[in-house]
Amino acid sequence: MRLKKIYILGESGQLASCFASVKREFPNLDLQFFGRDQIDFERPLDPQFNWNLPPDWIINTAAYTAVDLAETEHELNWRVNAEALLELSNWCEKHNTPLIHFSTDYVFDGENQVPGGYTEVSAVNPQCEYGRAKLQGEMHASRYAKALIFRIAWLYSQFGKNFYSTISTKIKAGENLCVVNDQLGCPTSGMALAYDILDFIRQTEVDDVEFGLYHYSHEGKISWYDFAVAIQEELKCEVEIESISSDQLKMAAKRPKFSALNSNLAEQIFQFPNREWRRELQDIIRE
Numbered sequence: 001m002r003l004k005k006i007y008i009l010g011e012s013g014q015l016a017s018c019f020a021s022v023k024r025e026f027p028n029l030d031l032q033f034f035g036r037d038q039i040d041f042e043r044p045l046d047p048q049f050n051w052n053l054p055p056d057w058i059i060n061t062a063a064y065t066a067v068d069l070a071e072t073e074h075e076l077n078w079r080v081n082a083e084a085l086l087e088l089s090n091w092c093e094k095h096n097t098p099l100i101h102f103s104t105d106y107v108f109d110g111e112n113q114v115p116g117g118y119t120e121v122s123a124v125n126p127q128c129e130y131g132r133a134k135l136q137g138e139m140h141a142s143r144y145a146k147a148l149i150f151r152i153a154w155l156y157s158q159f160g161k162n163f164y165s166t167i168s169t170k171i172k173a174g175e176n177l178c179v180v181n182d183q184l185g186c187p188t189s190g191m192a193l194a195y196d197i198l199d200f201i202r203q204t205e206v207d208d209v210e211f212g213l214y215h216y217s218h219e220g221k222i223s224w225y226d227f228a229v230a231i232q233e234e235l236k237c238e239v240e241i242e243s244i245s246s247d248q249l250k251m252a253a254k255r256p257k258f259s260a261l262n263s264n265l266a267e268q269i270f271q272f273p274n275r276e277w278r279r280e281l282q283d284i285i286r287e
Contacts, residue, residue: 003028003029003030004028004029004030004056004057004201004202005030005032005055005056005057006029006030006031006032006055006056006057006058006059006198006201007032007034007051007055007057007058007059008031008032008033008034008058008059008061009034009039009041009058009059009060009061009062009088010034010035010041010060010061010062010063011033011034011035011036011038012035012036013061013062013063013065013160014155014157014159014160014161014162014190015061015102015155015157015190015193015194016033016061017157017159017160017190018157018159018190018191018193018194019031019033019059019061019194019197019198020033021159021191021194021287022191022194022195022198023198025195025198026198026199026202028202029198029201029202031198032055036062039062041062041064041079041080041084042076042079042080044087045084045087045088045091046087046091049091054095054096054097055097056097056098056206057097057098057099057100057201058088058092058097058098058099058100059099059100059197060085060088060099060100060101060102061102062080062084063080063081063102063134064076064077064079064080064081064130064133065130066130067106067128067130067253067255068251068252068253069252070128070129070130070133070253071128071129071252071253072252074129077129077130077133078133078136080133081130081133081134081136081137082133082134082136082137082140084137085101085136085137085138085140085141086140088101088141089101089140089141089143089144089147090144092144092146092147093144093145093146096146097146098146098147098148098206098209098211099141099144099146099147099148100147100148100149100150100197101137101138101141101147101148101149101150102149102150102151102152103134103135103137103138103149103150103151103152103213104130104131104134104151104152104153105118105151105152105153105154105185105256105259105261106126106127106128106130106131106134106255106256106259107124107125107126107131107134107135107138107151108122108124108125108126108131108256108258108259109125109126109127109256110127110183110255110256110257110258110259111256111257111258112258113184113258113260114258114260114262116262116264117186117215117217117221117260117261117262117263118215118259118260118261118262119215119262119264119265120151120212120213120214120215120265127254127256128253128254128255129253130253138151138213142212142213145211146206146209146211147211147212148209148211148212148214149212149213149214150193150197150214150215150216150266151213151214151215151216151261152188152193152215152216152217152261153185153186153188153217153259153260153261154185154186154187154188154227154259155188155190155193156187156188156189156190156284157189157190157191157284158191158284158287159190162190163187163224163227163228164187164227164231164281164284167179167227167228167231168231168235168285170239171231171232171235171237171239172235172237174237174239175239176239176240176241176242177228177239177240177241177242178241178242178244178248179224179225179227179228179241179242179243179244180223180224180225180243180244180245180246180248180249181223181224181225181226181243181244181245182223182245182246182257183223183224183246183255183256183257183258183259184221184222184223184257184258184259184260185221185222185256185258185259185260185261186217186218186219186220186221186222186260186261186277187218187222187227187277187280187281188216188217188218188277188280189218189275189277189280189281189283189284191280191283191284191287192218192275192280192283193216196216196270196272196273200270200271200272204270210269214263214265214266214269214270215261215262215263215265215266216261216263216266216272217260217261217262217263218263218275218276218277218280219274219275219276219277220276220277220278221260222277225241225243228241229241230278230281231281234281234282234285235285
């Protein structure tokens with residue numbers, strides 16, 4: 001069987017690290033990673049694509065994720081999260097290469113709790129610069145007929161800087177914490193996401209793919225405070241976790257108060273397993 005060649009952009013990021021970690025479970029997939037020294041999203045992309053042959057798939061995990069800094073670093077945020085996606089999708093279209101890109105829950109304003117979570121047709125209304133740039137990026141990618149865009153929220157793993165890695169480190173160090181209780185969503189395991197994407201690619205031919213925009217999320221709806229308490233319980237460490245409001249943190253960028261995503265469509269189309277957030281947290285801790 002011919003190996004499917006997959007190029008993953010954004011080698012040093014959290015999600016790319018998750019793909020690298022599950023790589024061994026897919027011997028029929030040839031995953032090649034491209035870091036910033038090879039593909040730098042802060043510069044025009046076209047001159048950097050010097051591949052002799054296009055791959056079977058491109059998975060883009062590169063992104064500007066400094067949500068608060070994006071309020072002032074407008075050009076960099078827009079360059080990486082929006083303009084680069086237009087260039088990348090144009091290249092993929094020119095070479096007939098299917099593209100997978102990841103967007104965010106920040107495209108929603110989060111002002112109302114939507115029963116069952118936001119769907120792919122829910123009205124978008126980003127409230128911060130990061131969300132606006134990511135929305136433009138997914139719109140650029142959506143222009144390409146062979147693009148798969150997955151909106152994800154509350155992504156975490158044992159890699160990189162994320163809520164889980166930060167909170168677990170502090171809990172293990174015996175630090176007491178203050179965590180917001182008025183932002184609701186669902187923690188999403190980067191390891192599970194990477195596995196499900198590669199498993200889908202492994203068993204699906206490109207001609208059978210229903211390209212478009214989808215949501216990927218686990219089952220459940222909790223607050224960041226709830227998630228911190230769950231991490232503490234799973235780690236079996238004794239620290240105090242205080243529940244506070246978002247206003248007390250005085251962050252530069254406005255976060256959506258509600259960002260639960262409805263992933264029923266993706267589970268139906270791609271046969272993704274229905275994953276429960278607590279069980280996925282336990283798997284991450286076992287890793």
